[in-house]
Amino acid sequence: ALADAGDGPPAFFSPDMQHQAMEFLRVEAKLHEALSHGGLELWLQPKVSLDGRRYSKAVEALIRLRCADGRLLPPGIFIAVAETTGLIRALSRWVIEEACTILARWHHAGTGVPSLAVNVSALDLEEDDFTDVLLETLARHALPCHALELELTETTLFAMTDRSLAALNRLREAGVRIAMDDFGTGYSTLSYLHRLPIDVLKIDRAFVQEVHDHPVRAGITKAIVSLAETLGLEVVAEGIESEAEAAFLTELGVEVGQGFLYARPMPEAELLAWLDMARPCDSGTD
Ligand code: C2E
Ligand code: MG
Ligand code: MG
Ligand code: MG
Numbered sequence: 001a002l003a004d005a006g007d008g009p010p011a012f013f014s015p016d017m018q019h020q021a022m023e024f025l026r027v028e029a030k031l032h033e034a035l036s037h038g039g040l041e042l043w044l045q046p047k048v049s050l051d052g053r054r055y056s057k058a059v060e061a062l063i064r065l066r067c068a069d070g071r072l073l074p075p076g077i078f079i080a081v082a083e084t085t086g087l088i089r090a091l092s093r094w095v096i097e098e099a100c101t102i103l104a105r106w107h108h109a110g111t112g113v114p115s116l117a118v119n120v121s122a123l124d125l126e127e128d129d130f131t132d133v134l135l136e137t138l139a140r141h142a143l144p145c146h147a148l149e150l151e152l153t154e155t156t157l158f159a160m161t162d163r164s165l166a167a168l169n170r171l172r173e174a175g176v177r178i179a180m181d182d183f184g185t186g187y188s189t190l191s192y193l194h195r196l197p198i199d200v201l202k203i204d205r206a207f208v209q210e211v212h213d214h215p216v217r218a219g220i221t222k223a224i225v226s227l228a229e230t231l232g233l234e235v236v237a238e239g240i241e242s243e244a245e246a247a248f249l250t251e252l253g254v255e256v257g258q259g260f261l262y263a264r265p266m267p268e269a270e271l272l273a274w275l276d277m278a279r280p281c282d283s284g285t286d
Contacts, residue, residue, distance in 0.1 A: 027081045030065060030073070035090050039066045042098050043265035046274065047117075047236055050250045050257050055278050060117045060151070060258065061099050062265045063091070075119075083123055092124045096137050099148065102268060104141040113275065117149035117179060122156040125164035131171055138176075145175030149200070152178065154186030157196055165197075172197040179236070184220060194231050201228050203254070205239025212248035225253040 034040050041064045046056035065073040082088040099118045106113055124130050138145055150171070157180055160168070172178055179200035184207050203224055207217045221237075228235045237249050240259030249257060263274055 024081060024084075027073070027078050028085055028087070030067060031078055031082055031085070031087050031091070033068075034065050035087065035094065040064070040091070040094055040098075041066055041072075041267065042095065042102065044102075044116075044268060044271040045258055045265040046263050046271065046278075047256050047258050048262045048278075050237075050246060050255055054262060056113065056275060057256075058115045058117060058149070059113055059271065060119075060265075061095065061102075062119070063095060079121065083121055088121050088123050089127060092120055092130075093133060095119075096134055096148075100137050100141040100143055103143055103147050107143065107147070111272065111275065115147050115149055115177065117151050117177075119151045119181065122152070122159065122164070125152075125160065125167050131167045134171065134176070135174055145171075146177060149177040149179055151181040151202065153181045154183050154188055157198070158186055158188055158192070169197045172199075182238075184224065190227070193227075198233065200234045200236060202236045202238050205259075208237050208239050208245055208249065208257075208259070209241070210245070211252075212244045218248070218252065221249065221254070222252050229253075 030039075042061040043064050044059050044061055047058040047060060048054050048056050063075050063079075065075075065078055067073060079088070082091045095118050099116050103116050105111075127133075134148075135145070138148060152168075168178060177199045178197055179202055180196070180198050181202050182204045183201045184204045201224060203221060207221050207224075209217070211217045211221055225235055227233075234256065235254050237254045237257040238259065240246050240249065240257045240261045242261060245259075246257060246261060263271075266274070
């Protein structure tokens with residue numbers, strides 16, 4: 001049957017693959033357009049203290065791509081394309097510039113959010129000048145290094161070359177905070193974990209989901225909390241969607257969380273309104 005494909009596409013290139021290839025090119029074109037004419041947006045999701053007061057000490061920036069028709073593309077659609085095409089370099093620079101612009105605005109306005117986290121890709125750290133560009137951007141905006149946090153996935157951190165590791169060490173020595181994202185989904189060697197220049201472990205949503213109903217997830221979360229304690233790392237639980245999850249995580253010793261239960265990622269103006277509403281002094285306890 002394969003040989004009878006006639007004048008259609010070659011049989012090894014299925015319609016599905018052809019569709020994927022077209023989709024890839026379409027996304028690449030959108031990315032190009034957004035990088036040169038605007039269309040990228042940083043949406044913001046607070047990290048929330050789980051001690052009942054629910055205020056936010058930190059915020060994570062999550063990128064979105066605005067299409068010409070107004071629709072938003074989530075990063076799941078275009079980060080991989082950016083990485084494959086090399087556009088990630090320009091994209092990450094845009095993210096860092098935009099994050100520092102936002103932070104500087106907040107610092108001036110006394111918004112009271114001391115730090116902003118951005119997600120970076122493994123390829124960013126391979127760039128010769130990534131560290132210089134990042135430190136230069138912070139300095140140009142008169143921001144202290146600890147105002148910026150970099151989130152790298154567990155998989156990225158464990159596959160790092162010596163060069164990337166040196167770059168990361170340099171950033172951390174300068175005061176930039178480093179978080180390991182999606183922790184628990186990769187293949188970390190525990191004995192190596194303590195040698196990585198990190199400050200925060202973010203427990204992946206896979207363990208947070210229905211954690212109160214899944215003894216294995218609870219056990220893993222508990223182990224992560226105790227490991228973090230031993231290594232002097234902060235713990236953040238990702239993807240909290242229910243009060244039951246939040247209550248159980250608190251019992252397990254998790255102090256900071258993120259998730260739709262508290263707030264979805266949102267544009268800056270909405271985030272500022274959310275922060276205003278969630279100020280610690282509103283709790284009445286202190
Ligand atoms: P991540 O850094 O682990 O971000 C968490 C993802 O979970 C975000 O998806 C967020 O919107 C979503 N999320 C947050 N709370 C909940 C919840 O309660 N329930 C559920 N179901 N989901 C929740 P998003 O924004 O689509 O980002 C996906 C991934 O794309 C991020 O995972 C990160 O790895 C990557 N990414 C995002 N922005 C950037 C960026 O600026 N640069 C790079 N290189 N990667 C980015
Ligand atoms: Mg992240
Ligand atoms: Mg994550
Ligand atoms: Mg993730």
